[in-house]
Amino acid sequence: MWKWCVWGLGFPLLLSWTGCAQLGETPIIMGGDEIFKTGELTGDTTAVAPAAGQKDLAEANKKRGGVVTQTVGDSTAPLSQTLLFVPFKDLSKYKGPWDIYSQIPRGLSDTLQSYDFFRTIPIDSVLARLKGREFNGRIAPEKALFWGRELNADYVVLGEIEDLSMKRFRATVPIGGYRSYQGIASVTLKLFKVIDGRSHGEVRGDGETDEKKYGVTNPAAFVKFEKEYLLLGELEWGSDEFHQTLLGQATGLCLQNLAAELANLIRPPPKLTVSEPKIIDIDGARAYINIGLAEGIQNGDKFGVWDEGRELTDPETGVFLGRALSRRIGVLQVEQVLGDRLSLVKIISGQENIQKGYLVRAE
Structure with missing residues (x-):
């Protein structure tokens, strides 16, 4: 003691x-x-x-x-x-x-x-x-x-x-x-x-x-x-x-x-500065987007995919009036950053609706 x-x-x-x-x-x-x-x-x-x-x-x-x-x-x-x-x-x-x-x-x-x-x-x-x-x-x-x-x-x-x-x-x-x-x-x-x-x-x-x-x-x-x-x-x-x-x-x-x-x-992806960040190619459940190292994105970042908005026409005359507001129709996840303006992504939702040229947004 x-x-x-x-x-x-x-x-x-x-x-x-x-x-x-x-x-x-x-x-x-x-x-x-x-x-x-x-x-x-x-x-x-x-x-x-x-x-x-x-x-x-x-x-x-x-x-x-x-x-x-x-x-x-x-x-x-x-x-x-x-x-x-x-x-x-x-x-x-x-x-x-x-x-x-x-x-x-x-x-x-x-x-x-x-x-x-x-x-x-x-x-x-x-x-x-x-x-x-x-x-x-x-x-x-x-x-x-x-x-x-x-x-x-x-x-x-x-x-x-x-x-x-x-x-x-x-x-x-x-x-x-x-x-x-x-x-x-x-x-x-x-x-x-x-x-x-x-x-x-x-x-x-x-x-x-x-x-x-x-x-x-x-x-x-x-x-x-x-x-x-x-x-x-x-x-x-x-x-x-x-x-x-x-x-x-x-x-x-x-x-x-x-x-x-x-x-x-673990933070949301940075705001994109590319004028039109979009899907440039689709290969099954994967795709390529025109954003990469220059935007500071990382493997695992997720982005929404937005359509162009469906065409709206006059129901009586059929005249094209414009497009509806675009909608988020899918989600991508960065699998590999390949260059300053190129990344391989995995389509984790909305594969059946996603098309080449659709816009990509950081949300």
Whole structure:
């Protein structure tokens, strides 16, 4: 047992760092909480709860309530970028009851619902394909890309949970005291483009919340946070009670930061400067367009295809009156940028209606 004594203001000050409570564990103070004995530094001893079993985990996730992911299927989906999250790897040494491997990706999918440019594929679609350690995020990028192609994703997202913890710091002095409680969440994401299999970079999100309470001689000042620290693992992940805790708030901040970083990394295609960006040739389910490096486009960018507007004639005389407003009748995705003014694209919708000469728009 360490002993620190710092003299100041004419009396000894006791500082105690009690470490990190692994989520879901029940900390047990061995031999009583000796923190209140002036002059001694004590550390909390934690009883480690067994990790959640992986048997039938995919089925359990399907039944589990909580976050609802934003799914693909509405009329704007073809022009948005579709993300497929796989279970995240845990580097935080978490040993509690929560399935953080899939619950954190679920929470991020829910957070991205406020971003119109993104769609997410429900993680249950991936869980049904997993085996063994893959449930714990032990997934190679090549495997994730294979699932991404199967599920028509634009990006696959792998993640690493670097920290997920609640910490407590305590100090006592003869005439008062101090306690600090802190929730921390840190996650790093690695993105890969499905269309070409290349890495698209990584982003990091951090969340941290803390509360400081003075006067340890009055338990009412800190009992709420002490209860969180000791019994946090008994709360249901994603519940209202969880979101009110310091860790729940830190997790929410972390997910918001990740969503904002994703929005900065994956952006809509730039506004086109070509006077008439259009389809110059069609070859089955692929086509060529007259935009490329000069416009700053990248593999994976999506563009709408617009027709010329149908001819309008006088119903009685048959005289041509003009054309109706043009309509978006299909969507293209850049497969390979071939030159300053040339790209190969994949027709992902409207193949039966798309014709050579139709205009291409960044939307």
